[in-house]
Amino acid sequence: MDRIKIIGGAPLEGTIPISGAKNAALPLMIASLLTDETLTLQNVPRLADVSLLFDILANHGVDTSFQGKRTGQDKLAGQTVDLCARAIVDTRAPYELVSRMRASFWVIGPLLARMGEAEVSLPGGCAIGTRPVDFFIDGLKALGAEIEIERGYVIARAKKGLIGNRVAFPRPSVGATHTILMAATLAHGETVIENAACEPEIADLADCLTAMGARIEGAGTSTIVVEGVPRLTGARHAVLPDRIEAGTFALATAMAGGDVTLEGASAAHLTRPIELMEQAGAEISVTNRGIRVRRNGHGIEAVDAETAPYPGFPTDLQAQFMALMTSGKGTSHITETIFENRFMHVQELARLGAKISLNGQMATIEGVRSLKGAPVMATDLRASVSLVIAGLAAEGETEVSRIYHLDRGFEHLEQKLSRCGAQITRISG
Ligand code: UD1
Numbered sequence: 001m002d003r004i005k006i007i008g009g010a011p012l013e014g015t016i017p018i019s020g021a022k023n024a025a026l027p028l029m030i031a032s033l034l035t036d037e038t039l040t041l042q043n044v045p046r047l048a049d050v051s052l053l054f055d056i057l058a059n060h061g062v063d064t065s066f067q068g069k070r071t072g073q074d075k076l077a078g079q080t081v082d083l084c085a086r087a088i089v090d091t092r093a094p095y096e097l098v099s100r101m102r103a104s105f106w107v108i109g110p111l112l113a114r115m116g117e118a119e120v121s122l123p124g125g126c127a128i129g130t131r132p133v134d135f136f137i138d139g140l141k142a143l144g145a146e147i148e149i150e151r152g153y154v155i156a157r158a159k160k161g162l163i164g165n166r167v168a169f170p171r172p173s174v175g176a177t178h179t180i181l182m183a184a185t186l187a188h189g190e191t192v193i194e195n196a197a198c199e200p201e202i203a204d205l206a207d208c209l210t211a212m213g214a215r216i217e218g219a220g221t222s223t224i225v226v227e228g229v230p231r232l233t234g235a236r237h238a239v240l241p242d243r244i245e246a247g248t249f250a251l252a253t254a255m256a257g258g259d260v261t262l263e264g265a266s267a268a269h270l271t272r273p274i275e276l277m278e279q280a281g282a283e284i285s286v287t288n289r290g291i292r293v294r295r296n297g298h299g300i301e302a303v304d305a306e307t308a309p310y311p312g313f314p315t316d317l318q319a320q321f322m323a324l325m326t327s328g329k330g331t332s333h334i335t336e337t338i339f340e341n342r343f344m345h346v347q348e349l350a351r352l353g354a355k356i357s358l359n360g361q362m363a364t365i366e367g368v369r370s371l372k373g374a375p376v377m378a379t380d381l382r383a384s385v386s387l388v389i390a391g392l393a394a395e396g397e398t399e400v401s402r403i404y405h406l407d408r409g410f411e412h413l414e415q416k417l418s419r420c421g422a423q424i425t426r427i428s429g
Helices: 022-034 048-060 102-115 134-142 174-185 200-211 243-256 267-279 315-325 345-351 381-393 404-409 413-418
Strands: 003-007 012-017 038-044 063-066 079-084 117-121 146-150 153-157 166-168 190-194 215-217 223-227 235-238 258-263 283-287 290-295 331-335 355-359 362-366 375-377 397-401 423-427
Touching: 003 381, 012 243, 012 413, 022 038, 022 048, 022 079, 022 102, 022 174, 022 200, 048 063, 048 102, 048 404, 102 117, 102 134, 102 153, 102 174, 134 146, 134 153, 134 166, 134 174, 174 190, 174 200, 174 215, 174 223, 200 215, 200 235, 243 258, 243 267, 243 290, 243 315, 243 381, 243 413, 267 283, 267 290, 267 315, 315 331, 315 345, 315 362, 315 381, 345 355, 345 375, 345 381, 381 397, 381 404, 381 413, 381 423, 413 423
Parallel strands: 012 258, 038 235, 166 190, 375 397
Antiparallel strands: 003 397, 003 423, 038 079, 063 079, 117 153, 146 153, 190 223, 215 223, 258 290, 283 290, 331 362, 355 362
């Protein structure tokens, strides 16, 4: 199994191109199931989760072809992919595939809307707490689907098609919003999604669906209105930049010190993380190329943070922010409100000398003068990158094992960091 070795202490200097967002690419790829024409997606990141979803979609009959590189293209640039679901050959998404990535469950929306039936295994994914699918099921039922759960599969039927309705989620869910949004595009009549997730990835999906002929208003706000249409067409759409990747490299720069431009990053999608990083002592400015992050000389202030649905502080940056706070001047508190089991990085950070105590959903971090390199183990996607961030600033050598978690969500991580002067290498085998 591959590992990553880091010799800490080098500041980061340079430019990091920000990839297309994993969390936008996945639902956009799934949207290809809604039409028999070709959906072309640009800026698709090369990630293990993306490859896995290609396999899952292929099982339903989606043909995928990758367009070649273009002259002058940065070697870290994302790929352009044509997806065509001319015929859906199988409406079943088996356990072997769905259990490896939670987002693959979302195929239930388009399959049901287009084919009137879907049989999708209950999901797996990151081990970050029980992640139920009740909002999906209640939402699809509200659109007229009959649903049974048998032997670990959700079996959904709507032989005469879905019917628009009001779908009010108990709390915002990114996946349930994507799924009901996609399903509603082909339903008869109007659907109103209330308490919808407001993440930029929802608005990105809605933009693509609109280009495919869907009629959607309010995506990116908590109320989305969809007027169903009989069919959708092909379209061309570029995946938006990854705000979590950008936030991660910004936190890495704040931690290691230096001066880095995050090329193509959108500051508008990182308002709350930027506020907190500024309070911690990073200097952040918006340039015409993206976001510039600097921290030269002075120490890191201890700052409290609480995760919340967008536009709040993202749970997907919680572990990385905690890594930064391990070196803060004083005590900080980080509260996780989205997932109940998302502190698995705590004991690994402790191996690097961090002082963190947990009380329910709140972590209390006492900053230490310096972390010391050690062997550590990645436990989930975002937790694993927090160990990399900590290793960049720790004295001596840190080796992160089980990095297949990292490969699920960070494209060219070592290349991007080593281009900026980090001493980071991948050890194969
Ligand atoms: C998505 C993101 C993930 C991010 C999370 C929260 C993708 C591929 N993944 O995950 O990176 O950490 O949003 O921003 O985009 N819930 C229920 N019942 C449901 C559905 C959700 O109780 O039917 C709960 C979850 O357990 C959780 C909360 O709602 O506590 C939010 O989860 P949700 O937004 O659905 O997360 P994902 O879409 O799985």
